[in-house]
Amino acid sequence: MTSESDTRVGGRIVRPYAMTGGRTGAGLPVIALEALVAVTPDGMRMRHQFRWEAAEIIAMARRETAVIELAAMLDVPIGVVRVLIADLREKGAVAITDPPPESASGAGEMARIDLLEKVLDGIKSL
Amino acid sequence: MESSLSDRPRLTPVKLVVAGGFGVGKTTFVGAISEIEPLRSEAIITDASSGVDELFADGTKTETTVAMDFGRISLKHHLVLYLFGTPGQDRFHFMWDELARGAIGAVVLVDTRRIDECFAAIDFFEKRGTPFAVAVNTFHGRKLHGEEEVRHSLQIDPEIPVLYCDARVRVDVQRVLVAVVEHSLIRVMSGAAAG
Numbered sequence: 471m472t473s474e475s476d477t478r479v480g481g482r483i484v485r486p487y488a489m490t491g492g493r494t495g496a497g498l499p500v501i502a503l504e505a506l507v508a509v510t511p512d513g514m515r516m517r518h519q520f521r522w523e524a525a526e527i528i529a530m531a532r533r534e535t536a537v538i539e540l541a542a543m544l545d546v547p548i549g550v551v552r553v554l555i556a557d558l559r560e561k562g563a564v565a566i567t568d569p570p571p572e573s574a575s576g577a578g579e580m581a582r583i584d585l586l587e588k589v590l591d592g593i594k595s596l
Numbered sequence: 597m598e599s600s601l602s603d604r605p606r607l608t609p610v611k612l613v614v615a616g617g618f619g620v621g622k623t624t625f626v627g628a629i630s631e632i633e634p635l636r637s638e639a640i641i642t643d644a645s646s647g648v649d650e651l652f653a654d655g656t657k658t659e660t661t662v663a664m665d666f667g668r669i670s671l672k673h674h675l676v677l678y679l680f681g682t683p684g685q686d687r688f689h690f691m692w693d694e695l696a697r698g699a700i701g702a703v704v705l706v707d708t709r710r711i712d713e714c715f716a717a718i719d720f721f722e723k724r725g726t727p728f729a730v731a732v733n734t735f736h737g738r739k740l741h742g743e744e745e746v747r748h749s750l751q752i753d754p755e756i757p758v759l760y761c762d763a764r765v766r767v768d769v770q771r772v773l774v775a776v777v778e779h780s781l782i783r784v785m786s787g788a789a790a791g
Contacts, residue, residue: 504678567608
C-alpha cells in the first residue's frame with residue numbers, strides 16, 4: 471500500500487467521470503496544468519446556463535486561474551477538470567492562456583531568453 | 597460587476613518543478629514562498645504504465661489517486677509562477693514528464709541523511725535536459741556534508757548550482773529559485789537547452 475499523504479481512497483460522493491458523462495478527454499490536446507483559464511465576456515453573459523462544476527469554474531475564472539488550481543479548489547481530479555474546461559472553451563465561455571513553449575531554437579531562443587530574464591527579475595524583486 | 601477580462605493584460609503562466617525524495621520538505625519549500633497555502637490536486641491513475649487519468653471500461657484495473665502539491669507566486673511583468681512538488685514515491689515517476697513539460701527549470705531538494713533518494717530525480721532531469729539546481733535542505737540544523745561531498749555523491753556537472761537552504765525560510769527558497777532561473781538562462785544562451 472501507499473502512504474496516506476500521496477494517495478487517498480474514496481471521499482467523493484459523485485463518481486468523478488460522471489461529471490463529464492464518462493468522457494476522459496482522450497484524443498483532445500492536453501491542456502497544461504499551469505495554463506490559465508479566464509472567463510470571456512460571452513462566458514459572463516452565458517454564466518447562468520451552467521450548473522455544478524462548470525458554473526463554479528466560470529465563477530472562479532473571473533480571475534485568471536490555472537487548470538491545477540481549479541482542480542484543487544473544486545476537489546475533482548485533473549483529468550475531469552480538463553474535460554470541463556475544454557467544453558467551456560468550445561462554447562466560447564472561457565479563454566485559455568497556454569504557457570510559453572519550451573523549445574528554444576531560432577526565433578524561439580530570443581523569446582525564451584526574454585522570458586527567463588523577466589522571471590529572474592520577478593523572483594529577485596519579491 | 598467586474599470589468600471583463602479581455603480589457604486587462606493577460607498573465608503568462610510559468611512553472612518550476614520541485615523534486616526530491618519522499619518527506620524531504622518539498623511542500624515546505626513551496627509553502628515558504630507561495631502567496632497561497634500550498635494546494636493539493638489529484639489525478640486518477642489506473643496503473644503506473646497507462647498514464648494519468650485514463651479510464652478503463654472493464655473496471656478491472658485498480659484506481660489510485662496521486663496527489664501533487666503546488667503553490668503560486670505573482671511576479672512583475674504580468675507573470676504568474678507555479679511551483680509544483682513532484683509526487684514522492686517511485687511508482688509515480690511516470691508523472692514527472694507531464695510536470696517537467698514546459699518547466700523553466702527544476703529544484704532537486706536533498707536531505708543528506710538520505711541522499712540516495714534524490715538520485716532518481718537527478719537522473720530524470722539530466723536525461724530530459726531540464727535545467728536544475730540542487731538544494732540541500734538544512735532544516736535539521738546540521739550540514740552533514742560539504743558541497744564537495746554532495747557533488748561527489750551526485751556526480752553532477754560542475755556548472756550545476758548546489759546550494760544550502762532551510763526550506764522553511766523564504767529568502768533561502770528565493771535564493772534557490774534565482775539560482776535555477778539563472779542556470780536556465782545560461783543554458784539557453786549557450787544553446788544547450790532542451791528542445
